[in-house]
Amino acid sequence: MAAPPAAPPPARAVDLIGRKRDGGELREDELAVLVGGYLDGSVGEGQMAAFLMAGVLRGFSDDEALALTRILEGSGEVLDLSALAGPTLDKHSTGGVGDATTLLVAPLCAAAGAQLVKLSGRGLGHTGGTLDKLESIPGLRVDLAEDELLRIAGEVGCVVGAQTDRLVPADKALYALRDVTGTVASRALIASSVMSKKLASGAGTIVLDVKAGDGAFLPTGAEAADLARLCVRIGIAAGRRCVALVTAMDQPLGRGIGNALEVAEAVRLLSAPPSGSRLAGVALDLAAHGVAVARHGDVRTVAAVRRELERRWGEGEALERLRAMVAAQGGDPRVCDDPAAVLPAAPVVLPAPAPRAGTVTALPARRVGELAAALGAGRARKGDAVDPAVGLDLAVEVGDAVEAGQPLAMVHARDRGAAERVAAELAALLRIGDGPGGAVPDLLDVIR
Amino acid sequence: MAAPPAAPPPARAVDLIGRKRDGGELREDELAVLVGGYLDGSVGEGQMAAFLMAGVLRGFSDDEALALTRILEGSGEVLDLSALAGPTLDKHSTGGVGDATTLLVAPLCAAAGAQLVKLSGRGLGHTGGTLDKLESIPGLRVDLAEDELLRIAGEVGCVVGAQTDRLVPADKALYALRDVTGTVASRALIASSVMSKKLASGAGTIVLDVKAGDGAFLPTGAEAADLARLCVRIGIAAGRRCVALVTAMDQPLGRGIGNALEVAEAVRLLSAPPSGSRLAGVALDLAAHGVAVARHGDVRTVAAVRRELERRWGEGEALERLRAMVAAQGGDPRVCDDPAAVLPAAPVVLPAPAPRAGTVTALPARRVGELAAALGAGRARKGDAVDPAVGLDLAVEVGDAVEAGQPLAMVHARDRGAAERVAAELAALLRIGDGPGGAVPDLLDVIR
Numbered sequence: 001m002a003a004p005p006a007a008p009p010p011a012r013a014v015d016l017i018g019r020k021r022d023g024g025e026l027r028e029d030e031l032a033v034l035v036g037g038y039l040d041g042s043v044g045e046g047q048m049a050a051f052l053m054a055g056v057l058r059g060f061s062d063d064e065a066l067a068l069t070r071i072l073e074g075s076g077e078v079l080d081l082s083a084l085a086g087p088t089l090d091k092h093s094t095g096g097v098g099d100a101t102t103l104l105v106a107p108l109c110a111a112a113g114a115q116l117v118k119l120s121g122r123g124l125g126h127t128g129g130t131l132d133k134l135e136s137i138p139g140l141r142v143d144l145a146e147d148e149l150l151r152i153a154g155e156v157g158c159v160v161g162a163q164t165d166r167l168v169p170a171d172k173a174l175y176a177l178r179d180v181t182g183t184v185a186s187r188a189l190i191a192s193s194v195m196s197k198k199l200a201s202g203a204g205t206i207v208l209d210v211k212a213g214d215g216a217f218l219p220t221g222a223e224a225a226d227l228a229r230l231c232v233r234i235g236i237a238a239g240r241r242c243v244a245l246v247t248a249m250d251q252p253l254g255r256g257i258g259n260a261l262e263v264a265e266a267v268r269l270l271s272a273p274p275s276g277s278r279l280a281g282v283a284l285d286l287a288a289h290g291v292a293v294a295r296h297g298d299v300r301t302v303a304a305v306r307r308e309l310e311r312r313w314g315e316g317e318a319l320e321r322l323r324a325m326v327a328a329q330g331g332d333p334r335v336c337d338d339p340a341a342v343l344p345a346a347p348v349v350l351p352a353p354a355p356r357a358g359t360v361t362a363l364p365a366r367r368v369g370e371l372a373a374a375l376g377a378g379r380a381r382k383g384d385a386v387d388p389a390v391g392l393d394l395a396v397e398v399g400d401a402v403e404a405g406q407p408l409a410m411v412h413a414r415d416r417g418a419a420e421r422v423a424a425e426l427a428a429l430l431r432i433g434d435g436p437g438g439a440v441p442d443l444l445d446v447i448r
Numbered sequence: 449m450a451a452p453p454a455a456p457p458p459a460r461a462v463d464l465i466g467r468k469r470d471g472g473e474l475r476e477d478e479l480a481v482l483v484g485g486y487l488d489g490s491v492g493e494g495q496m497a498a499f500l501m502a503g504v505l506r507g508f509s510d511d512e513a514l515a516l517t518r519i520l521e522g523s524g525e526v527l528d529l530s531a532l533a534g535p536t537l538d539k540h541s542t543g544g545v546g547d548a549t550t551l552l553v554a555p556l557c558a559a560a561g562a563q564l565v566k567l568s569g570r571g572l573g574h575t576g577g578t579l580d581k582l583e584s585i586p587g588l589r590v591d592l593a594e595d596e597l598l599r600i601a602g603e604v605g606c607v608v609g610a611q612t613d614r615l616v617p618a619d620k621a622l623y624a625l626r627d628v629t630g631t632v633a634s635r636a637l638i639a640s641s642v643m644s645k646k647l648a649s650g651a652g653t654i655v656l657d658v659k660a661g662d663g664a665f666l667p668t669g670a671e672a673a674d675l676a677r678l679c680v681r682i683g684i685a686a687g688r689r690c691v692a693l694v695t696a697m698d699q700p701l702g703r704g705i706g707n708a709l710e711v712a713e714a715v716r717l718l719s720a721p722p723s724g725s726r727l728a729g730v731a732l733d734l735a736a737h738g739v740a741v742a743r744h745g746d747v748r749t750v751a752a753v754r755r756e757l758e759r760r761w762g763e764g765e766a767l768e769r770l771r772a773m774v775a776a777q778g779g780d781p782r783v784c785d786d787p788a789a790v791l792p793a794a795p796v797v798l799p800a801p802a803p804r805a806g807t808v809t810a811l812p813a814r815r816v817g818e819l820a821a822a823l824g825a826g827r828a829r830k831g832d833a834v835d836p837a838v839g840l841d842l843a844v845e846v847g848d849a850v851e852a853g854q855p856l857a858m859v860h861a862r863d864r865g866a867a868e869r870v871a872a873e874l875a876a877l878l879r880i881g882d883g884p885g886g887a888v889p890d891l892l893d894v895i896r
Contacts, residue, residue, distance in 0.1 A: 049493070
């Protein structure tokens, strides 16, 4: 007689890694062994990295992504927004260049009666971060305690704070490892990272802006839509209302690329009725979908909500909410009256002239973002300081006709050498052709 | 004007990992950045593990394997055998069950005038290790300094010592990481690990025994032949003479599986003219190919050399060399006269009876090795102690006819409970069918 079967031993990390390496699927309790073990040190950094790389190359199922999201969400504190009266909203972007949508979406949603509580991160690489932009406003604080977040959201309708280490610590630990091990680019890992933060932030409705294109994590609209679908599926499975917009990030979205420059652009836009600005259009689309879903659970009313938001914008309600939010977070509210008088300015501002006449056919977002980062607007490594004043103020976008010598952008720099270098590089990377002009669409897909 | 191109920055680990993740090939200097960085701490454990997993799933080119071998070889000391007079030989097995070939090959080669210096490792999992087997001989030392190795090789013609930490430290570090991260099973990583140790051990001729089958790393003969081809290519590129035999490891090679049991079997075999034993046959094949290549640079004379080795064996020369090696390494040479009087014996020895009559059709090597390890003959983790006395002494092999109740093996155990459990499991895993008997070949391929 063989020995009676013993109780199954706890799953060993190396066996779980091997299963993923061979294309298998892991259950939630098995994923929890790995993630929990990584946090408590019983699963080594090498084991977690090998598992992540196996997952990047072999793929994770949607069920695995959902399970990972729950594990990450449950690894720390969660924000309780139940004390707020209105429908609660959260907004997330996968990261873009010249992408100040939060500075428009947050006050727009607040103006429409939603309460938007957004915990944000800092910029890294070629993409900017909302916290860095807000901190270019003198006095403004983003390190807000939970009671401050709730109070400001209740009083103003919107608040943007820094994510604390107590929220989804497992995501923070995993992301730091993914960042140095070439394992960022995984649909399931991106979705679980994004959605665990959104779920832990407590809002009833989540509106996602998934970027597609040269300046985004995901170059194609199809990949971005796949990521958006998975995020929405995870949000709905967790009992939240969720909608995702896939938007173009082949060229910078706004004209300003740099922290104070983007704040100034947002204030300028909100100070007048909504224009044909692509940034304004995407912000209206995001806010309209978020508010429609928050109010009604679906997007059937989105056109009417968008018209309502345009009206409120035109009547100055959104600017008023932005002013109130800035003041509530300790910032100088006069930034909403005269940005130039309040925001830091770069000592050198030089034009980048067009080398020839024609039509702008490409303005690669990633490279433009890298140029702004090289001026000091972004950080190469976590923890680096950013220069709030520097950046680019684009004068053109794809489809525009230009004359030779016409400024393509104003370069805001610390010194003349940096400004001249970046002006030359911008002129070299911007493509000017002879084809017809015309705007390109920004809203590529809506995922429910 | 764009800025003049700067000197290329040193390769960043995360970029190199990303290149391998995407299926690219790395140059030797780039691989050295990773391996060297891992040793000096500038490349993290997670980065190295992610790189290894990417390589396991995307594959390494033969050039990468050769480069990795050189990097590992150069990471520590190398043994200088130039003071030895005869042709120097080294032998390596990828690891089997009941595989005491080194105990036969080393003295056979020595008897033929070659000088075999083998640095060996310890057993792990279901496979045994030559050091563990030798250490079952009372007094025998394997921790030999370089001058001792050279002296014994010069005087006796063969010596088997423990690999020190100063030899290929990078391989040791990488293997420890691969072991816990599911990244062992890679042709290029196995080849570079094996060959870096062999190159650093300094012999002019290397004979490899690459196992194929259920009890081997590689289940199929084709995979084993691919590994053998890569190892030989690396050896020749490094200026060594090199030959590889692909041999079967579907069933245990020898009858003894356990440290003292395998030493006893080797002594028993060498005490009489070469028999029909499969272990003796593989040992003769390995020694004949190694000596032929060491003498002549090719295998054309291998049949004549094999006949010469059989003659020397029959005249007792090989047993004499084994006795001299045991004595030179501090062991009790009387083991070569009466193994039972010298080697440790297990307190309980029980037969494992055949449950039915028929022909043995399968005796799965891996499971048999695991049974011996469960008795204490092997170690589950590096650093565990092994019990020299316990193990299995098989009475049958594939193709043998058995009667119901006939002993399939004698189980040598610490206590009766363990012996009975293992006897039952052995009877259950050994397959007995009704087909015709007949031996199966062991030598599957010769790679030059």
